[in-house]
Amino acid sequence: MMSLHAVMMSLHTMMMSLNTVMMSLHTVIMSQQILMMSLHTVMMSLHAVMMSPQILMMSPQILMMSLHMLMSLQPYDDITTHIHDDVTTRNNDILTHTDDITMSMLRLLAIELGMHHQETTKY
Secondary structure (H helix, E strand, O other), X not given: OHHHHHHHHHHHHHHHHHHHHHHHHHHHHHHHHHHHXXXXXXXHHHHHHHHHHHHHHHHHHHHHHHHHHHHOOHHHHHHHHHXXXXXXXXXXXXXXXXXXXXXXXXXHHHHHHHHHHHHHHHO
């Protein structure tokens, strides 16, 4: 009876060690997949870095094409002129209003300085 129990324990130990080996292999495979994904990420990053100068070099061409398209909008020339005039008028109104505020503040400052000057010259 004891020998049967010993055989069962031995088989159980062998199964446990086999399970440990399988888990180790699984860990190795998973770490290899992680390594491959890391390498893939590095390769993609390098590809993005290599593409950046090409994208930067294309930016002026894209800008020139956009400007060319804007300049080719002749039927809308009246609208763009109207918008430009409207923006100019609004900017001038804002500047005039800012000048008015500045002059008012300067007048208040002059009045304040005059009052301060009168107070100091009384004595």
